Amino acid sequence: MGSVPSRKPTSFDIAYLAGVSQPTVSRALRNSPSVSPATREKIQQIAKELNYKVDKNASSLRSQQSNTLALLFFEDPTPDDSHINPFFLSMLGSITRQCARKGYDLLISFQQLSGDWHTDYQDSHRADGIILLGYGDYEDYRDRLTHLVEQGTHFVRWGLAGTDEPGLTLGSDNRGGGKKAVQHLLENGCRNIAFIGTASSHAPEFEARWLGYCDALTEAGIAVDPALQRDGISSEESGTEAVQSMLASGQKFDAIFAASDLIAIGAMRAVQDAGLKIPDDVAVVGFDDIPASSMTAPPLTTVTQDLKAAGEALVTALLQQISGEKVESFALPVNLMIRDSSAASKA
Amino acid sequence: MGSVPSRKPTSFDIAYLAGVSQPTVSRALRNSPSVSPATREKIQQIAKELNYKVDKNASSLRSQQSNTLALLFFEDPTPDDSHINPFFLSMLGSITRQCARKGYDLLISFQQLSGDWHTDYQDSHRADGIILLGYGDYEDYRDRLTHLVEQGTHFVRWGLAGTDEPGLTLGSDNRGGGKKAVQHLLENGCRNIAFIGTASSHAPEFEARWLGYCDALTEAGIAVDPALQRDGISSEESGTEAVQSMLASGQKFDAIFAASDLIAIGAMRAVQDAGLKIPDDVAVVGFDDIPASSMTAPPLTTVTQDLKAAGEALVTALLQQISGEKVESFALPVNLMIRDSSAASKA
DNA sequence: CTGAAAGCGCTTACAG
DNA sequence: CTGAAAGCGCTTACAG
Numbered sequence: 190m191g192s193v194p195s196r197k198p199t200s201f202d203i204a205y206l207a208g209v210s211q212p213t214v215s216r217a218l219r220n221s222p223s224v225s226p227a228t229r230e231k232i233q234q235i236a237k238e239l240n241y242k243v244d245k246n247a248s249s250l251r252s253q254q255s256n257t258l259a260l261l262f263f264e265d266p267t268p269d270d271s272h273i274n275p276f277f278l279s280m281l282g283s284i285t286r287q288c289a290r291k292g293y294d295l296l297i298s299f300q301q302l303s304g305d306w307h308t309d310y311q312d313s314h315r316a317d318g319i320i321l322l323g324y325g326d327y328e329d330y331r332d333r334l335t336h337l338v339e340q341g342t343h344f345v346r347w348g349l350a351g352t353d354e355p356g357l358t359l360g361s362d363n364r365g366g367g368k369k370a371v372q373h374l375l376e377n378g379c380r381n382i383a384f385i386g387t388a389s390s391h392a393p394e395f396e397a398r399w400l401g402y403c404d405a406l407t408e409a410g411i412a413v414d415p416a417l418q419r420d421g422i423s424s425e426e427s428g429t430e431a432v433q434s435m436l437a438s439g440q441k442f443d444a445i446f447a448a449s450d451l452i453a454i455g456a457m458r459a460v461q462d463a464g465l466k467i468p469d470d471v472a473v474v475g476f477d478d479i480p481a482s483s484m485t486a487p488p489l490t491t492v493t494q495d496l497k498a499a500g501e502a503l504v505t506a507l508l509q510q511i512s513g514e515k516v517e518s519f520a521l522p523v524n525l526m527i528r529d530s531s532a533a534s535k536a
Numbered sequence: 537m538g539s540v541p542s543r544k545p546t547s548f549d550i551a552y553l554a555g556v557s558q559p560t561v562s563r564a565l566r567n568s569p570s571v572s573p574a575t576r577e578k579i580q581q582i583a584k585e586l587n588y589k590v591d592k593n594a595s596s597l598r599s600q601q602s603n604t605l606a607l608l609f610f611e612d613p614t615p616d617d618s619h620i621n622p623f624f625l626s627m628l629g630s631i632t633r634q635c636a637r638k639g640y641d642l643l644i645s646f647q648q649l650s651g652d653w654h655t656d657y658q659d660s661h662r663a664d665g666i667i668l669l670g671y672g673d674y675e676d677y678r679d680r681l682t683h684l685v686e687q688g689t690h691f692v693r694w695g696l697a698g699t700d701e702p703g704l705t706l707g708s709d710n711r712g713g714g715k716k717a718v719q720h721l722l723e724n725g726c727r728n729i730a731f732i733g734t735a736s737s738h739a740p741e742f743e744a745r746w747l748g749y750c751d752a753l754t755e756a757g758i759a760v761d762p763a764l765q766r767d768g769i770s771s772e773e774s775g776t777e778a779v780q781s782m783l784a785s786g787q788k789f790d791a792i793f794a795a796s797d798l799i800a801i802g803a804m805r806a807v808q809d810a811g812l813k814i815p816d817d818v819a820v821v822g823f824d825d826i827p828a829s830s831m832t833a834p835p836l837t838t839v840t841q842d843l844k845a846a847g848e849a850l851v852t853a854l855l856q857q858i859s860g861e862k863v864e865s866f867a868l869p870v871n872l873m874i875r876d877s878s879a880a881s882k883a
Numbered sequence: 884c885t886g887a888a889a890g891c892g893c894t895t896a897c898a899g
Numbered sequence: 900c901t902g903a904a905a906g907c908g909c910t911t912a913c914a915g
Binding site for chain 4: 209210211213216223224225228247249
């Protein structure tokens, strides 16, 4: 009686009950090989009975590592309570689970593309490394990445892999995905394929998808027509406006490859509002496979990214970087998910 | 030279440079009123120059509070890489922002409805309190809540508010929302209104929506017909199966009130697959207003919950509880968002 | 308003 | 395999 204190137990309490020193308790609970099996078992048994949990703060302070990663979402024009891009949200589950599997906690935050949050998490020892997810103007963003690299911050970013941009970057095979999407439209007999999405260094992933679009057209012997391209960020409004603009200009088009599903969904709406049929008059293909894509009318054909693999790869790469391994940026393969928005053949 | 160390600066470094003691640095950086303005300014200036950040682990260890909250998502039947319920995902942004506003970090985790994670976060001092979000069998869940209460864990839960269930619970006015939805259908001339969703103590929120359904019918002098009710969890499959079952049974119905949007979306698909028109043959109303609801064909009428207010209320209530204030459970108001799935009048 | 002292609860060399 | 000692970087009484 009285041997089990009512305040939260510490390793000293366990040590006292087990008749060993406090450091031995610490070792036993971390499964150090330098503790005899008998002692270890006894200690772990007592710890369990007392419902003892190692104090994370003390442990992190002493060992100088937090076993925590920070996930930073950001979007460039951040309306006050903006919805996060659903694509990134879908990655959240996979990232969280992979962190748990590796014994890491995950801290999350939303950020404006401003302020000095970048290094804060690591400088304050709240996280050992950072995962960056977001769309935004890449030209604004690059400086910050460079700064992070200079500060020695551990981070990994979802973006356009395979370039010489600062820091570790994983991403999908955007160019290959764009090519697959457009080849599919070509096979279905489409010849005037529009592209919606800003294709510039400000949006490198969209630019890569655009390059894939060009690849497919060029291989098919079709000239890339600037009149069939419209700029746009990833939003339904962008898609709607782009289609309205093309319709107003009298531009002929029998298909749309949108740089993202949100754009595609907005585009479909504008097409249908104009009294045109999808896919008979205009076939539509998106990119991302967000949850809503399977629920639109008609369901949207799109380029799917393997979010489970992506989330796991981000966490794994970051942990490797933290542990001092050399990690290379790389691209993950993508697949075309064919649904009704492009399914009918026109040939 | 040499006065600025190359390792990460500590409060001792600042103290040395400012010519004061280390505790004074600590006070100045936390804006303690017991530091002279001049000293405070000088210290903060130096801290900024050195890019000094208070070590979170040391601070938390010493003060015995982490300034961190944990957000636990869970779903009962957890397929391996299940999508999280989009409704909860939508709340994430608001919760995160409110935490940031209050100076708290947010830790997130997905959990099975098993294991001993409940108190882990608090016992290990990783978080000062827990936000629980999830659907699941409430009957299984209640014991765990009771246990949490007994352990003195600080937590708040999104669920059915206003009952005498264990712990602090915030939620929407589910019953009022259900009533609004069904009144709307009645106003549009519907008379055989089906309800899809398990209405039992295993799913208290669905049950409350069902009670709202009954309220509206009863007020309109229409008897509640058990043949028009089908059980179902929150998934598209449930909705599809329920509609198929009703069609197969020959049951007449001219409207469906689904206990969630996911159910409603699955139900709409089954209705359309059967060659029936929405809303002319069957009007459909859901609950939640998930992002996909505005993108379905036709767009789904649904009961919207104020997610921004909900997220803020969860965080605020939890922080109040942590600080020892007495907090009461309460329900947030809901609104009916009328879209095309119910818009046509039949009267 | 400021400083000297203590201590939060661990982990990690270092000895034995 | 185990223990005594030190120390991670702060915050908080306690004095003055």
